[in-house]
Amino acid sequence: MLKFSKMHGLGNDFIVIDAIRQDVSLSAAQVRFLADRHFGIGCDQLLMVEQSDTPNVDFKYRIFNADGGEVAQCGNGARCFAEFVYEQGLTNKNTIAVETASGVIYPTLQADGQISVDMGRPRFLPEQVPFKADEAATTYMLAVEPGHQIEIAALSMGNPHAVMLVDDVDTAPVLTLGPLIESHPQFPERVNAGFMQLLSHDAIKLRVFERGSGETSACGTGACAAVVSGIRRGLLARDVAVALPGGQLLISWPDEEANVTMTGPATHVFDGEIAWATLNNL
16 A cells, blocks of 8 residues: 655645655656546645655655656645654654755744745746746746737746736636746746736735646745745845735745745645555556
8 A cells, every 4th residue: 555645735735655664656647646636636746755865964855746747846845745754753853954856945843833944046047947038137028829928037946937917816817828838938848827916015916827737726936936026026025925825925035145935834634545556557
């Protein structure tokens, strides 16, 4: 039997698998099956907890989107990862070092139950996103349909993000425009599309259409990317409350040379098991 836990960060939900105390190797087809909400367990992403071989790093963190593709970073997943390894007795540290495909992050369990994650520095050079552009800029014009251009900020928070300003996120065309941005040819590895509404200098509303998963209830790296893009445009303060469909995250970016910090909850929903025979028959 394959043991797993179901968790979520503000409704962005995950299957979390301990690959330290059980031998686990999943194909893309098996990930897609587990993520399927009708035939499998259901999740936005599957998180794999592994032992790191890097000195002074506690764990390795792998992330798979619902379409079976592996990605480098997930902010809400990082908080759930930290809660999981602490609850499971895999660590007794309040701050852990976690290796991801985009670098080492440092989640910290706070006394009030919230979890803060040092998400590292944002990256803006087009080749770092990656994004096809002649030169780096604060914003770019992106042709999404013939005769229709939108203004976006393009940056990486360990995964690629395109952030656009909207007057009202509730009426923004997230489900129609989101897929066009996600698969735009100027983003060779696809992109997470963020739709940001300014409420004040220290508060925004945000919806995110995530690559490989569609719109999610919350996106941690998307919240970081939106705040960073707003600060660079002179629209936001250094500490911002981000209201997502699933709840609120606090994002801090003290200065251009600093790392971004994200703070929010992580919720353990239930534990379960699924027969390997079911997965191996796919």
